[in-house]
Each structure stands twice: as structure tokens, then as C-alpha cells.
Amino acid sequence: MYYSIIISLIEVVLVLVPALLGIAYVTIAERKTMASMQRRLGPNFVGYYGLLQAFADALKLLLKEYVAPTQANIILFFLGPVITLIFSLLGYAVIPYGPSLAINDFSLGIYYILAVSSLATYGILLAGWSANSKYAFLGSLRSTAQLISYELVLSSAILLVIMLTGSLNLSVNIESQRAIWNIFPLLPVFIIFFIGSVAETNRAPFDLAEAESELVSGFMTEHAAVVFVFFFLAEYGSIVLMCILTSILFLGGYLSINSLDVFNFFYSILFNIGFIDLNFFNIFYYFYKEIFVNNSIIEGLIYGLTIGLKSSILIFLFIWVRASFPRIRFDQLMAFCWTVLLPLLFALIVLLPCILYSYNILPVNVL
Amino acid sequence: MNNNYPLFWINEILTNGFVEYILDIFSIMAFLTGIYVILTKNPIVSVLFLILLFGGISSYLNIIGLNFIGLSYIIVYIGAVSILFLFILMLINIRTSELQSNTSNSIPLTIFIGIIFSNFLFPMLPYDIVMLSNFYNNYFSEDFYTIDVNINDNNLNNLYNNVLYFMTSVIWDGSVIDFNHITAIGNIMYTIYNIWLIIASFILLLAMVGSIVITIKQRKI
Numbered sequence: 128m129y130y131s132i133i134i135s136l137i138e139v140v141l142v143l144v145p146a147l148l149g150i151a152y153v154t155i156a157e158r159k160t161m162a163s164m165q166r167r168l169g170p171n172f173v174g175y176y177g178l179l180q181a182f183a184d185a186l187k188l189l190l191k192e193y194v195a196p197t198q199a200n201i202i203l204f205f206l207g208p209v210i211t212l213i214f215s216l217l218g219y220a221v222i223p224y225g226p227s228l229a230i231n232d233f234s235l236g237i238y239y240i241l242a243v244s245s246l247a248t249y250g251i252l253l254a255g256w257s258a259n260s261k262y263a264f265l266g267s268l269r270s271t272a273q274l275i276s277y278e279l280v281l282s283s284a285i286l287l288v289i290m291l292t293g294s295l296n297l298s299v300n301i302e303s304q305r306a307i308w309n310i311f312p313l314l315p316v317f318i319i320f321f322i323g324s325v326a327e328t329n330r331a332p333f334d335l336a337e338a339e340s341e342l343v344s345g346f347m348t349e350h351a352a353v354v355f356v357f358f359f360l361a362e363y364g365s366i367v368l369m370c371i372l373t374s375i376l377f378l379g380g381y382l383s384i385n386s387l388d389v390f391n392f393f394y395s396i397l398f399n400i401g402f403i404d405l406n407f408f409n410i411f412y413y414f415y416k417e418i419f420v421n422n423s424i425i426e427g428l429i430y431g432l433t434i435g436l437k438s439s440i441l442i443f444l445f446i447w448v449r450a451s452f453p454r455i456r457f458d459q460l461m462a463f464c465w466t467v468l469l470p471l472l473f474a475l476i477v478l479l480p481c482i483l484y485s486y487n488i489l490p491v492n493v494l
Numbered sequence: 495m496n497n498n499y500p501l502f503w504i505n506e507i508l509t510n511g512f513v514e515y516i517l518d519i520f521s522i523m524a525f526l527t528g529i530y531v532i533l534t535k536n537p538i539v540s541v542l543f544l545i546l547l548f549g550g551i552s553s554y555l556n557i558i559g560l561n562f563i564g565l566s567y568i569i570v571y572i573g574a575v576s577i578l579f580l581f582i583l584m585l586i587n588i589r590t591s592e593l594q595s596n597t598s599n600s601i602p603l604t605i606f607i608g609i610i611f612s613n614f615l616f617p618m619l620p621y622d623i624v625m626l627s628n629f630y631n632n633y634f635s636e637d638f639y640t641i642d643v644n645i646n647d648n649n650l651n652n653l654y655n656n657v658l659y660f661m662t663s664v665i666w667d668g669s670v671i672d673f674n675h676i677t678a679i680g681n682i683m684y685t686i687y688n689i690w691l692i693i694a695s696f697i698l699l700l701a702m703v704g705s706i707v708i709t710i711k712q713r714k715i
């Protein structure tokens with residue numbers, strides 16, 4: 128019994144440590160990308176090309192002094208960032224990085240991610256309230272209202288995807304996209320989901336929770352040192368998680384364009400034309416299959432690299448959006464959610480089952 | 495019940511070799527937080543204890559394997575209802591209201607209501623679905639429950655030989671194929687209890703339309 132507990136803990140560490148390293152490098156990637164978009168150099172001193180900048184920053188923040196406001200509620204003040212970090216990292220438990228390569232290939236994986244991400248709101252709410260500062264309080268209220276509103280957008284978009292795949296399991300969702308990635312039948316939903324995920328992670332142009340021109344730094348105004356690191360990691364962790372989730376739901380997750388299919392296509396063309404020495408080609412085909420298809424290590428590497436590449440592209444999109452668009456006003460943000468995105472999604476929720484039913488293509492899953 | 499899809503390691507480790515004391519811990523936690531909801535003077539801290547109470551209940555449900563209902567508890571009660579409570583309470587000025595309330599005299603009332611409620615509720619609960627050897631069963635079982643199934647006998651046939659209080663009239667769940675709870679619940683809701691689903695959805699629609707009608711400003715002619 129204790130043996131299996133230790134194995135489970137090792138599994139958790141094996142997922143969380145690379146996730147945190149990835150989050151650290153996403154921060155550097157954001158700074159370098161935004162620098163090059165604004166014709167600056169960005170961090171380039173620590174390590175080669177500034178690659179160790181995130182660790183230098185983290186070290187600096189860890190060595191700083193704890194400062195808590197005198198009138199603050201101390202317990203909640205330190206509990207808030209911890210809650211935010213824990214619940215933004217818990218979502219990684221159900222992500223499949225390859226075929227059934229997850230800590231827990233949970234049958235309600237999407238539901239679990241929604242539940243956990245709705246809990247992360249509490250950290251922001253508590254941190255903003257307990258700091259006993261007007262800026263932090265306003266920031267947390269804004270942030271909570273925004274998160275509650277855009278959660279509806281996200282869950283409605285996910286509902287549309289589930290209508291096509293017929294399961295809440297993330298692996299089933301990916302495997303059912305072997306025919307076609309969900310982005311092609313559901314392109315408008317993908318765009319809405321992307322906007323919703325930008326708003327859900329409090330990113331520019333929807334970063335009204337930490338609008339520097341109005342509120343000093345939003346709900347984390349009073350937080351310094353380690354607790355600030357927690358908020359920082361939680362923010363970028365939720366960005367990476369949302370990007371992975373988007374790539375799983377819409378871009379086929381770990382499915383790459385099947386190389387054997389492409390190869391078979393050209394092979395059959397050449398075979399039918401028939402002016403190529405087939406013996407030579409057969410040997411080549413055999414080795415290709417041995418190396419790339421039947422080799423489980425390379426296959427697994429390709430799976431992992433594919434989901435990494437797709438989520439990296441989405442993370443780049445997040446950064447690109449941040450560098451490109453100006454921040455919008457808060458009432459515009461709420462009106463955009465409630466009067467533009469949600470009616471569109473509700474219309475789609477009515478429309479899509481009608482299409483599925485009338486063509487008799489409702490998905491059937493036993494699991 | 496649903497060990498094929500364990501929720502993280504708690505379900506996997508603690509329910510495969512089922513340690514039922516973890517359920518006692520969660521139920522005691524739920525009791526204590528439920529009492530502290532009315533004991534604390536600061537309304538925000540009281541709502542936080544309410545959230546802890548919901549969290550304890552959802553952990554309990556997750557650990558006995560009812561993952562869908564447990565996660566629904568998190569999404570509906572913690573993620574939506576309590577967050578609106580907190581949101582509204584934070585907008586109220588707390589310092590003044592904190593001085594006025596003295597809630598410690600309502601503890602006997604709580605205990606009284608709790609005892610009456612559980613006196614009527616516990617005989618009705620279908621204890622056969624739940625792993626049985628928990629706190630209530632150990633100490634009050636002889637009077638309260640007609641069927642005493644002990645899961646610790648390693649004799650699972652015992653569970654199926656007795657009459658099971660499933661929510662359907664037909665016992666197919668769990669014996670034929672490992673359905674999701676979501677599949678089982680949907681199957682029941684859309685077939686046997688469809689009229690209640692329609693009535694509930696009409697009530698929700700009425701509430702939604704009503705709240706919109708209230709907030710619309712009447713244009714003066």
C-alpha cells in the first residue's frame with residue numbers, strides 16, 4: 128500500500144517539475160517575444176541569451192523579506208496565493224501527454240478541470256480582500272466578476288466540443304479527432320474559446336484585474352516575495368494549462384498528421400504510376416516503418432513533441448495578443464461577454480445538436 | 495464502486511484497500527465546519543467555513559467513488575453559489591455588522607435541528623451504495639438500518655444478494671457494464687424521471703426570465 132503511494136507521489140513530481148520548468152521558460156519567452164515585437168533586446172544578461180533570467184528573478188524574490196500589511200488578515204493573506212497556485216497546478220493531473228499517458232486518465236477529465244479552475248478564483252478573492260487595501264480589493268472584485276462571467280463562455284464552448292466527441296474524457300476527446308481536428312468543424316467556437324481563455328487567465332487585453340494605470344497592480348498589490356512568486360507561477364501555469372486544453376479540445380492534442388498515412392499516399396501514387404524501382408522502395412518503406420512507426424520510443428517522443436508544439440503555438444498567440452491590442456474598459460469587457468459571446472454560443476448550442484440529429488451523426492461512446 | 499477511474503491518488507490508494515476512517519475524518523470535518531459557519535462573527539469567515547463544508551462533502555463523495563456528484567458539488571456550490579455569497583458580502587461594510595451579532599446562543603438550536611433532521615433522514619438513506627462501516631453505522635446501526643452489509647468481509651456477493659436501493663427500478667448499473675455515473679444519471683433522468691427534469695428546467699427558466707424582467711428599466715412614456 129505504501130509502495131503504491133510512493134509511486135503516485137513520484138508520478139506527481141514527474142509531471143509537476145517539468146510543468147513548473149516550462150512555466151518558468153514561458154515567462155522568459157514572453158519577455159523576449161514582446162521585446163522583439165517592441166524593438167528591444169529583452170533580458171539577455173543572465174545565462175546565454177538571458178535563458179536563466181526566470182531563475183534569477185525567482186531567487187531574488189525568494190530572498191526578499193516578507194511584508195504583510197498591519198491591518199491585514201494574516202492567515203487569508205498567505206492562504207490566497209497558495210490556493211491559487213495549488214488549484215492552477217491541479218489541472219495538470221488529467222492532461223494526457225500521449226495515448227493514456229496521464230497521471231489519471233479520468234473519465235470526467237474536462238469536468239474536473241472546470242471544477243478546479245473555478246476553485247482558483249477563491250485565491251484571488253481572498254488575497255484581494257485580506258490585504259485591506261482599496262486597490263487590491265477592487266482588483267480582486269473585478270477579477271472575480273470577470274472569471275465568473277468568462278467561465279460560462281468556456282464551459283459552453285466545451286459543451287459544443289463534447290457534443291461532437293461524446294465524452295468528458297480527454298483521451299476520448301483526442302482519439303475522436305483522428306478523423307478531423309475539431310478546429311475545422313468548430314472554427315468560430317475555437318475563436319470564442321480562445322478569447323474566453325485569454326479573459327479567464329487575466330491576460331491583456333482583458334487584464335483589468337491588474338490594470339496598472341488604474342489599480343497599482345490589482346489584487347496582488349500588497350503581496351511581495353514568495354507569495355508574489357506563487358501568484359506569478361499560478362498565472363503562467365493557468366496560461367499553459369489553458370493552451371494545452373485548447374490544443375487538446377480543438378487541435379487534436381498529441382495527434383500529429385499521421386506520417387504513415389502521408390507516406391502511404393505518396394507510395395500508392397508512385398506504385399500506381401510504376402516508373403520507380405519498387406524493390407528499392409519497399410526496403411525504404413520497411414525501414415521507415417521500423418524506425419518511425421513500430422519504434423515505441425520515437426512514437427512516444429513524437430506524441431509528446433506534437434502536443435508541446437501545438438500548445439507553444441497557442442502560448443505564442445497569447446503573447447502576440449498581449450503585445451498587439453490595447454486594454455479595453457471593464458464595462459466593455461462584461462458587455463462583450465454577456466451580450467456578444469454568450470448569445471452566440473447559446474445559438475450554437477441549439478444549432479449543433481439539430482445538425483447532428485438531422486444527419487444522424489450523434490456520437491456514441493460506451494466510456 | 496468506480497475504481498476503474500480513480501480520482502487522483504486518494505481514490506486509488508485509500509479505496510482499493512478501503513480505509514473507511516478517512517470518511518469519518520471528512521464527516522467530522524463537515525460537522526465542525528457546519529457548526530463554525532454560525533459560530534464565527536465575521537460573515538466572510540463564516541462563508542469560508544461554508545465553503546470548507548461543501549469541500550468536505552464533495553471530498554466525501556469523491557472518496558466513496560461518486561465522482562460526478564462530488565465534482566458537481568464543487569462546480570455548483572463552491573464555484574458558483576458560494577463565490578456569489580462571498581462577492582456580495584465583500585461589498586457590504588463588515589466592520590459595523592460584526593459588532594451587532596452574537597450567535598453563540600443559537601448552538602442548541604443547531605444541535606436540535608440537526609438531530610431532528612438526521613433522525614428522519616438517516617433511515618431513508620440508501621446505505622448499501624455507500625461503504626458501510628462508517629461512524630453512524632458503527633455506533634447506531636442496530637436500530638436504524640434494516641440491512642447491514644459489511645464491505646470489509648471481502649464478500650462482495652453479500653452486496654448483491656441483498657435488496658439494493660438504487661434510484662432505478664431495474665438494477666443494471668454496475669452489474670452489466672462499468673457505466674460512468676454521468677451515463678447512469680442521464681439514463682435515469684431522460685427516461686424514468688423525465689417529467690421532473692422538464693419541471694425543474696421550467697422553474698430555472700422562470701427564475702432566469704424573472705431576474706431579467708426585474709432588472710430591465712421600464713421606459714417612461
